[in-house]
Amino acid sequence: MRIVEGRHGLSERYVHYIFNEPPAIDRHIFNEPNSTLRTQFLKHPLMHFKRLINYSIMRIQWATKAIHVSSYPYSLIVDSGNICTLSCPWCPTGRRDTSRPRGFLRFADLKKLIDEIGDAISWIQLSNWGEPFLNKDILSMVTYCKQKGIPKTGLASCLVPIINYERLCLSGLDKLEVAISGASQHTYEKRMGGDFDKAISNLKALVSKRKELGRKTPYITWNFLVFRDNEHELGKALKIAKDIGVDRIRFVGANVAADACMTMRPLAENIEMSTDLVGLGTRFSHFTKEGKPKYPKTSCDLLWRRCAVSWDGSVFPCYMYCSQKYNLGNCFEKSFKEIWNNETYREARKIVRKSLKQEFSIEEYDKILCAICTYYGRYRYRYWD
Ligand code: SF4
Ligand code: SF4
Secondary structure (H helix, E strand, C coil), rough: CCCEEEEEEEEEEEEEEEECCHHHCCCCCCCCCCCCCHHHHCCCCHHHHHHHHHHHHHHHHHHHCCCCCCCCCCCECCEECCCCCCCCCCCCCCCCCCCCHHHHHHHHHHHHHHHCCCCCEEEEEECCCCCCCCCCCCCHHHHHHHHHHHHHEEEEEEECCCCHHHHHHCCCCCCCECCCCCCCCHHHHHHHHHHHHHHHHHHHHHHHHHHHHCCCCEEEEEEEECCCCCCCHHHHHHHHHHHCCCCCEEEEECCCCCCCCHHCCCCHHHHHHHHHHCCCCCCCCCCCCCCEEEECCCCCHHHHHHHEEEEEEEEEECCCCCHHHCCCCCCCCCHHHHHHHCCCHHHHHHHHCCCCCCCCCHHHHHCCCCHCCCCCCHHHHHHHC
């Protein structure tokens, strides 16, 4: 078993206990020596040539903070639906937030999007703010993405709905993250509102089916959000994870990262929330004891390398959106290319590009999430000093 403790991106503070090393597919696609895309590029140069070109242009345009971009994002989050049977209080779907339209992604819409940009992107996550296995077409969507040659596909699930595990293991899915934030009925129910034994027995059934089929994928991670009141169960969860045979258990500080609206909240409120959830200056906290953010002052790169699409085709600059108001256009109604370089997207890139010292009027950018983002975006710097 290998233990890795650190920070993922700018947001999460985590500890991973790795029982089985991830296949090359789970490493950073281009930066690791045995990365799948590189390996696959050698095997299928024509299939991945466009991805390699796209990635290279994207890196240049991200480094130069280009406003109008000729590359596509290299990774994509497409939400298969924002409906879930659980009721995690930090999640807009769990809170049954009615301010966003609710529904499921249709196969035909995903196909349109993948047919347009599938040969440029290198990984796709087909879930965001909902339970993907409630969408009856989810496995066909995964298979379609794999048939189009996308090297890495991922899903995040609470594993509560009934699933055909054999179909799941044979779908081509590379990576599955299973959210179980607790190691007893008491803590699980408090944080997720479900049946702990059912979640664990479903996880066991999945792992044993994968073993029976002799497959290594999907690479299964148990994702455990750490709160003050379940932190004492980390040892117990680790033991259960090992007994079941998952590949990895990942303890991530709940902080404010668990909340879709954190980007829109003043830093002081985020600190208050974090104090309540995990405490200040603790192992999993984003903030020091003095309330200073532990994440670095770097500007956001998501407007160049990634984007999030909701089930109805609304495009957002990143996965952290909780209001329909901030959508940048609909890529099921128009082409993705049109949205990716439309006026609002260009304005958002200008905002992120502006010097950190430069002030601007928030009102001027009422509809752009990056303008009020207190997290990665530059507006947060107002709250730092
Ligand atoms: S399991 Fe996921 S989608 Fe469902 S309520 Fe919890 S955080 Fe939201
Ligand atoms: S600046 Fe904030 S809202 Fe904009 S893409 Fe980055 S994290 Fe998302």
